[in-house]
Amino acid sequence: MSTTVDVAVLGSGAAGLTAAIVAAEGGGEVGLYEKADQLGGTSAWSGGHVWVPDNPHMAAVGASDSPEQAFSYIMSLSRGLLEERLVQRYVEASPEMVRFLDAEAGTEFYAVADFPDYHPEHPGGLPGGGRTIECPLYPFVELGDWRELVTLSPYYPSPHFTMSETPLGRAVPWKVPRDERERRRTRDERGMGQALVGRLLRACLDRGIEPAVSHRARQLILEDGRVAGVRFDTPAGPREVRARRGVVLATGGFEWNEEYKRAFLRGPATHPVSVTTNTGDGLYMAMQAGAMLNNMREAWWTPVAELPSGLNDPMNRALIAGDRTRPRTIMVNREGRRFTNEAANYNAFGGAFHQEDVTRFEYANLPCWVVFDQEYVRRYGVLDVYRPGEGGPDWLTRGETLAELASALDLPAGALEATVSRWNEHVADGHDPDFARGESAFDRWWGDPDCKGQVNATLGPLDSPPFYALPVRSGMLGTKGGPRVDPDARVLDLDGEAIDGLYAAGNVMASPFGMTYGGGGGTLGPAMTFGYLAGRDLAH
Ligand SMILES: Cc1cc2nc3c(=O)[nH]c(=O)nc-3n(C[C@H](O)[C@H](O)[C@H](O)COP(=O)(O)OP(=O)(O)OC[C@H]3O[C@@H](n4cnc5c(N)ncnc54)[C@H](O)[C@@H]3O)c2cc1C
Incomplete structure (x- = not known):
């Protein structure tokens, strides 16, 4: 079976959902394809924090920022690994991404008060926070039957809290009044990554983008030097989707691929905490298309406690x-x-x-x-x-x-x-x-x-x-090396030329942040910003 769309987005985490919403702006037909039998990827398991310097909500918590200050902060963490033009674009485009999603996708972001950057004493760092934003609770009843398809985290036993209500966000969820908790259960109001993904999914559905699950992208269709579509494995057999304008890789990292981890990562990385479908398929496809790779030894590292079976x-x-x-x-x-x-x-x-x-x-x-x-x-x-x-x-x-x-x-x-x-x-x-x-x-x-x-x-x-x-x-949390991109999220080849029709966003791409993690939301920030940039380029 072969289908034709304008834009094919691979992966339904925050990067893919954002890219799909923005790509639909020009009125083109967007297909969104997910390998797992559920939607949302690690983004749906996450705390849902998004790190956006100079964002439109920080004034409400008494914080202030400027693009120059944010740029100097990120570059102070560079160690010679960051590409200035990508950092520059991130600083410019991430607040735009927030304004766009608030206006067009109902994200309702707000700034988390007092949450310091992760290296707050570096030049341009904010010890008093303001750059980390999150979404309020989202009633999943508004997703209808689709709500069953959003993957739930094993790490946050109850999804009915925002991150700022959890102990990590300096509050305690069990102090939420009983009637308020009851309402949350009845309307299935979910916070953190669920609130983010729920809203982005709703915005896709509102644009007529119905994600196809159990679609594992396996191979890009390369024709006359451009990416013209994708071949999928599905339970019903192979499927081909042709894409008139382009394909966005948003397939997450390679943290569940032992061979790639052995080949690329800088040290032991035995305990990923992401969705297990992130096996580096996007990396494979990008390499096949002749992409230059970058930042391959890096991951969003985190200490992980080992629990006995049953927990x-x-x-x-x-x-x-x-x-x-x-x-x-x-x-x-x-x-x-x-x-x-x-x-x-x-x-x-x-x-x-x-x-x-x-x-x-x-x-x-x-x-x-x-x-x-x-x-x-x-x-x-x-x-x-x-x-x-x-x-x-x-x-x-x-x-x-x-x-x-x-x-x-x-x-x-x-x-x-x-x-x-x-x-x-x-x-x-x-x-x-x-x-x-x-x-x-x-x-x-x-x-x-x-x-x-x-x-x-x-x-x-x-x-x-x-x-x-x-x-x-x-x-x-995931790896952060992959195909190198330009400031419009276009994948670059070995000579630094854009590969026609190929984009990347999220953990599949070479992170613009090198070894660093700027602040709470430091992975979803770039994932959504480069998803936004890919979508914008493809929409027009
Ligand atoms: C418990 C936890 C809390 C976290 N909290 C935060 C936080 O608050 N803020 C923050 O910034 N980061 C946080 N992170 C990290 C963050 O969740 C990830 O870095 C981010 O979600 C990556 O987004 P993504 O869209 O690139 O990938 P994902 O959200 O993982 O989505 C990738 C999707 O692609 C699909 N896919 C893979 N291969 C294919 C294929 N071949 N074809 C089609 N689809 C494919 C996968 O199944 C998956 O659904 C947290 C992570 C964890 C585990």
């Missing part, structure tokens, strides 16, 4: 962010030593997992554990899977004393006690001379919300037995 199925893993930042936690390696600022942003933290012990030819900080005490469990619970209270979950490694815990983890005798004793002395002094934990506004925001902005939001002693340990692994 957060089917992945049995959880992102660990606030939980390693709050007081009464430290992280130790197999030497029983701390090895970094535990409160550092999750992307930068990836570097700690890639550090080599050159003498032993081993990764210095893998395996590692987050270690905490009973008072921690009483105050904060464990991840989002064990509520605050007495006792501790039986799936944690536990010791009545530090020595007992160290022995259970097979750490060298005495090392853990020495580490904890040194840590407790730093806490008493109110600063961490070893790793500067608590010095950045970032560390103080992600710690205990009751001490927000103070150093004791993150510094606290481990002095209340029993003690617990949870294994932490090198994970990723």
Whole structure:
């Protein structure tokens, strides 16, 4: 079966949905094709934060910005890896993208108050936040039968909260009044990535774009030096779709493709937390079309806690962010030593997992554990899977004393006690001379919300037995290397020329951000902006 459309968009995450909405502006016919049997990709599992410098909503939370300030911030994180023209375009186009989606797709973005950038002390960084935006709850009843097709995250057990209502956003979901919670359930009002994807999907449907699921794009149709369409595998057999204007790759990263990870990534990356259909199909197609690649060794790194089977199925893993930042936690390696600022942003933290012990030819900080005490469990619970209270979950490694815990983890005798004793002395002094934990506004925001902005939001002693340990692994939200693009999201060939008819957006493309993660929403920001740019070029 062969169909012809004006624009074929591959992948239904935020990048693909945005590209499809904008591409339809010129009145052309847009086809949206998704490999999985559900829609939304990792974007639907995400917190739904979008990082947009100088966005139209930041004034409402008392923040201000300028394109120059944003540009200098991003470039301060470059390490010589960023292409200035892409950063420039991002800074110009991302607020435009927000204005467009608010006006045309009902996104209703608002700025999350006080959420600092991830390197707020860098030049142009905003310690007081304002660049991170999110959508309010979206009633999924408005999607009709399509709502069943949006994939639900294993990481956020209830979708009925916005990110700013979760502990991560400094509020607590269980404090939402009962009648309000009831209304949310009845209307199936969903927040975070669900609210974002739900709205973008509605905007597609309103434009007559009905996504086709279980369509795995396998091959681009190349004719006379241009991309003229796509071949799919579907449950009904092969299908060909021809695209008069072009094809947008929005197929996510290659984090579930072991061969590509071995070939390209800079270090161990054993625990992705994205949808498992992100196997690098877009990368394969781009390489086939002769694309130049860039940023291949990079990912949006994140520490991931390993959970026993039965928790957060089917992945049995959880992102660990606030939980390693709050007081009464430290992280130790197999030497029983701390090895970094535990409160550092999750992307930068990836570097700690890639550090080599050159003498032993081993990764210095893998395996590692987050270690905490009973008072921690009483105050904060464990991840989002064990509520605050007495006792501790039986799936944690536990010791009545530090020595007992160290022995259970097979750490060298005495090392853990020495580490904890040194840590407790730093806490008493109110600063961490070893790793500067608590010095950045970032560390103080992600710690205990009751001490927000103070150093004791993150510094606290481990002095209340029993003690617990949870294994932490090198994970990723997705990879961020792929075909190189120009400022209109057109894929470039080996000579830097645009490949006619081929665009890329989101984690499939070489990120304009190199190694960095600017702030909360730092992956969805560029994914949606380059989706917007691809759609705009294709619409006209
Ligand atoms: C728990 C969690 C929280 C997060 N929170 C945030 C946050 O708040 N802010 C932020 O910026 N980032 C966040 N992230 C990261 C963010 O979700 C991803 O970086 C982002 O969603 C990537 O968007 P995308 O459109 O490129 O890919 P995806 O959303 O993953 O979409 C790619 C889609 O392409 C489909 N696909 C793959 N191959 C093919 C093919 N051959 N044919 C057709 N379709 C194909 C996939 O099935 C998938 O549906 C979070 C991630 C996780 C896991």
